[in-house]
Every structure is written in structure tokens, then in C-alpha cells.
Amino acid sequence: MKKIPTLFVRFSCAFVVLVLQMSANQVFADSKYTEIAPNYERACAKGDGLSCFNLGGKFLQGNGVRQDDREAVKLFTKACDNDEPLGCTALGWMLEKGRGISKDPIHASKLYNQGCNAGVSDGCFFLGWMYENGIGVDVNEEKAIGLYTRGCRLGGGVTVGCDILLNKN
Template sequence: MLNEWEMVNASDNKDNYFMGSKSMKIISLFFFMLAGILVANDVDEGLQAYGENNFQKASMIWERSCKQGDTSSCNYLGDLYRSGKGVEYQSYLMAIELYNKSCNRDNPKGCFMLAQMYKDGLGVKQDILKSVENFSKSCELGYSASCRKLGEIYQNGYSGLEKNYNNAISYYEKSCQDGELDSCNNLAFMYYNGEGVQVDKKKAKCFYGKACGNGANQYACDTYKVLDSLDY
């Protein structure tokens, strides 16, 4: 049995333990947030240097930030290696390595760029299935441009991959809802011409209206007006 004094000490020790544990969590959270702020500053500093055409400085900043785990910096550094700006030599292989690192950490832009490299056969043997795999991951992570790319691949067929209009429409619809005007335009075209679907001028008008984007696509705006004047 603990006497009263021992019980008080035990209670104090317990409180001190929990207070110490809580303090350590607060300190850890502080340094985690600080690290995030510093990395964000690195990204912005790199973008500023890039905007000033100081590509070498941008590459140094993004290389440091990428090593610290910032996937956006890995993407930007990959872009520099892909273009050969600010680095010792152009290297598609280095670009792929950086995009792959980013994609493995679920950065959708990294997956998008990796898919593009496989689609175009830059630094790797052209592989449309690998491209579709990475576009799909990027699309699932919410990157609408990847959904549009998948729609284009399935609408037109590509490098041995057969056309699949159902898949094309599904991906176009997803990206159109997310504001990809080209996807809206492609959907309108498919419904207007009955490509993979029955001709539906009302749906075509609807999607041309979305593709118009307040004048961003003049053809879509004009076609919408024509269909509207015909009471579709």
C-alpha cells in the first residue's frame, strides 16, 4: 500500500509525464510546421528564380527541397532535366526518376508527367499501357488533365490500344465537371456526330456551352449559338 505522501508523488510524476509528453508533441508539431513553411519558401524561391531566367539557381533550390521530400520540387526539377535548363546536361532519365519519385508519393502532377514520358517514349521505350496506368493514378488523385488525356487516348486509340468510346466519355465527363474545357468540347463533338453514342444535339449544345468558357473557345461558343437558335 502506498502512503499518502507516496500517492501524491506518484500523482505528480504521472502529471509530469503527461505534461512532458504533451510538450514533446507540441514541439514536434512546431518543427513539422516549420519544416513545411521552409520547404514552401524553397518552392516559391525556386519559382522566382525561374521567372528571372536564373535556371541554375532554381535547380539548386528545387534539388535541395526535393531531397527534403517536397514532391512539387521534384516535379519542377524533373522539368528542368527534361528541358535541359539550369542543369549540367539534359536527361530524360533523371526527369523520369524525379517524376517517379513524386508519383510514388501520390503527387498527381508527377504521375501525369511520368505518363507523358511513357506516352511519348522520352527516356524510355514507348509504353502506352504504362502511360495509361500513370494517367489513371493521376486522374484518381484528382488531376483533371490526366482524365482528359485518358479520354483522348480511348477516343482515338493509340499505339495499339483499341478505341473505347465508353471509357472516353466517362473520362471526359469527369474532367469536364472539373473544368477541363477541352474535355467538354470533345464530349460535345462526340454527341454532335454520334461518335460512340447516339446523336444527341441537346447534349452537344450543353457541352458546347460549357466548353465555350466565357469565350475561351470561340468555335464552341458559335456552335452553341447555332444549336440554340435551332431550339436544341
């Protein structure tokens, strides 16, 4: 399978876009952060996975808070532990890249799979990339194409997998 290095860069950047492209009712604007942050913090403390994921995204980006990868990892972990598949996918990305936590591509692939199985298109795309390039899993072109296809069908913020499929035809 032909590897496309520039797409890897787009994949890495695309996750950052994922955090920012969620619907307006999921992500709060910087100007409103101080007003509603306590609500997200309380909801996260009570086990609301989506609130934990949203806060993790803020810490990942330094958007309205100090940028802190370790805090983002904690919040994505809590989101995933509370059955929020976006949190699992985000934690997988942090593990794959080694941001705020030691690199662990094998664990990352499992988290991407968890997100993909729950309908998170980005989990499918990231896992497809891992199968295409043998990162944390054995190279498997058929699985990679299947995951890209599934991600495209699910829709979502990252379209790189769809681009890869188009380039293969």
C-alpha cells in the same frame, strides 16, 4: 468514334504547356533557377514530390538546365513515388511517347488513371484520349467521354478534352 488527328498533336503539345502553366509558386523562372534550384534539389532529395515534378519539368523543357528526357523521367518517377499526382501524369506522358524511357502505353494508362483519380485534369484527358483511340487500353467511347467530362469539371491546363466534347454535340 471519329478520330481527330490534329487534336492528338494538340494533346502532345498540351502536356508541354501543362508543365509551364502551373502557378507561379510552383514553377520558378529561368533567371531565378540558379538561386533556387538547390532548394528544389534538396527538397526533392528529401522526398518532396512537387519539387521533383518541378525539376523534371525543367529538364523536359531544357528550361534553365540542359534538356534531358532521361533525367526528367527519373524526377517524374520520384515525384510519383512520393505521391505527387502531377508526377504520375507526367511520367505517364513520357511512357506513352517513349521519351527518355521505352514506350509502355499500358503502364502510361495506369499512371494517367492514378493522376485522374487524384484530381489532375490532364490525367483524365490523356486517359480519355487513350480510350478513344485504343492506345494501351481497349477502345471505349463511353469511358472516353466520361473521362473528358471529368477533366473538364476539374479544370486545368489542357482543354482539348473539353473541345472534343463540344465537337461531339
